[in-house]
Structure formats: structure tokens, C-alpha cells
Amino acid sequence: MTTPINFRKASFFLSAPSLRECPPETGVEVAFAGRSNAGKSSAINTLTHNSKLARTSKTPGRTQLINFFALSDQQRLVDLPGYGYARVSRDLKDQWQRYLSEYLQERQSLRGLVLLMDIRHPLQEFDTTMLHWASRARMPVHILLTKADKLSRGGAGKSLQAVRKQIKEMGLSQEVSLQCFSALNRTGVEELEQLLNQWLSLEPAGEPAQGETAGQ
Numbered sequence: 001m002t003t004p005i006n007f008r009k010a011s012f013f014l015s016a017p018s019l020r021e022c023p024p025e026t027g028v029e030v031a032f033a034g035r036s037n038a039g040k041s042s043a044i045n046t047l048t049h050n051s052k053l054a055r056t057s058k059t060p061g062r063t064q065l066i067n068f069f070a071l072s073d074q075q076r077l078v079d080l081p082g083y084g085y086a087r088v089s090r091d092l093k094d095q096w097q098r099y100l101s102e103y104l105q106e107r108q109s110l111r112g113l114v115l116l117m118d119i120r121h122p123l124q125e126f127d128t129t130m131l132h133w134a135s136r137a138r139m140p141v142h143i144l145l146t147k148a149d150k151l152s153r154g155g156a157g158k159s160l161q162a163v164r165k166q167i168k169e170m171g172l173s174q175e176v177s178l179q180c181f182s183a184l185n186r187t188g189v190e191e192l193e194q195l196l197n198q199w200l201s202l203e204p205a206g207e208p209a210q211g212e213t214a215g216q
């Protein structure tokens with residue numbers, strides 16, 4: 001077992017205005033994606049215990065930057081540009097959809113995608129597109145149903161079940177996991193931490209455990 005990641009140590013690393021300007025594809029990273037206002041920045045801030053790390057905004061969608069946060073010199077969190085913002089031109093939307101698709105398919109250091117959706121409005125247009133792209137790229141996806149504090153416990157549980165069922169009907173349940181999350185009262189933070197520790201593990205996959213013989 002590697003030592004668990006200390007998420008409090010996260011620091012801002014770089015903002016890339018385009019794919020070409022992303023940092024080198026060494027090490028590992030996990031990207032956060034979702035509609036504008038889904039709660040990406042809030043989730044990253046909650047996870048890292050740093051209310052100022054990723055900027056949260058009440059006027060969504062203005063910045064279209066890929067923001068990288070370093071957890072160590074080999075591990076990164078990535079805040080992808082939010083999609084679905086109505087006041088962005090069709091051309092800009094198309095361009096960003098191409099970028100997101102390309103990032104998902106081609107980024108060598110990417111280990112998984114955290115897809116955030118407001119628990120009251122899950123699986124909207126383009127959320128499902130992202131799920132299909134990720135599936136095609138064989139990229140594991142973990143869904144956070146955000147703002148779970150807006151529903152009762154029972155209501156949140158029902159919504160989780162309903163989304164799980166839809167994912168299954170889409171034929172994607174193999175590579176998709178999901179949970180409720182609230183940046184406001186920290187619901188689900190530990191579950192997310194555990195998953196990120198797995199995805200961002202620096203141990204080479206398939207390495208024989210110590211004590212095991214590697215051949216006769």
C-alpha cells in the first residue's frame with residue numbers, strides 16, 4: 001500500500017487555455033468535469049480543505065481554462081471547463097466539446113474522470129455524451145451527485161438509485177461508479193478520497209506483491 005494522499009497539500013499548478021498548453025503527460029491525474037455550476041470548484045475546495053484553491057462562482061462559465069492542481073510532483077487534479085453554459089456561442093461550445101473529447105481520448109496521464117451532476121438535475125444533455133466518450137476511451141468514471149444537502153436523506157438515496165438504474169440501462173454500469181456528495185456538509189468526502197487514492201496510486205499495475213515469487 002502506498003501512503004494515502006494528503007489532499008490538503010494540493011496547490012495550484014497551471015491554467016491551460018488549450019490542450020497544447022497542458023503540462024507534460026508524466027505522472028497521473030484525475031479530471032473533474034460537469035456542467036457549469038454543478039459544483040466542481042466547490043468539490044475540489046472541499047476535498048483539499050482549501051476554500052480558495054479552485055475559484056467558485058455564482059456567474060458560471062466565463063473562464064474556459066483547464067486548471068491543474070498538484071498533489072505531488074507526480075499526481076494532479078484537473079478542473080475541466082464547465083459545459084452547458086447558455087450564453088456561450090455555438091462555435092465556442094463546439095470547440096470545447098472537441099477539446100474535452102480529445103483530452104479524454106488522448107491524455108496519457110489521465111486515470112479517471114469524476115463527473116459532477118447536480119443531484120436535482122442529473123444526466124442532462126452532454127453529461128451522457130461525456131459518459132459515452134469516457135466509455136469509448138475505456139476511462140473509468142465516478143459520478144458525484146452534488147448538492148445532496150438540497151434533498152432529504154431519503155430523497156438523495158432515491159435519486160442515487162434512479163441514476164444508477166439509468167446508467168445500467170445505458171449499458172455503462174461496468175466502468176461507472178456513483179455516490180452522493182455535498183460540499184456544504186462534506187457528505188461523501190471520504191468515499192471520494194478513497195477512490196482518488198486508488199486512481200492516483202503510483203504503484204505500477206500488475207507488479208507482484210512482495211514475497212511472491214516471479215517465476216520458477
Ligand SMILES: Nc1nc2c(ncn2[C@@H]2O[C@H](COP(=O)(O)OP(=O)(O)O)[C@@H](O)[C@H]2O)c(=O)[nH]1
Pocket residue numbers: 034035036037038039040041042043055056057058060061082146147148149150181182183184185
Ligand atoms: N447547497 C450547496 N451548494 C453548492 C454545493 N456545491 C456548490 N454549491 C454552489 O453552487 C454554485 C456553483 O458552484 P461551483 O463550485 O462554482 O460550480 P462549478 O461551476 O461546477 O465550478 C455556487 O454558488 C456554490 O456555492 C453543495 O454541495 N451544496
Ligand SMILES: [Mg+2]
Pocket residue numbers: 040041042054055056057082
Ligand atoms: Mg468552477
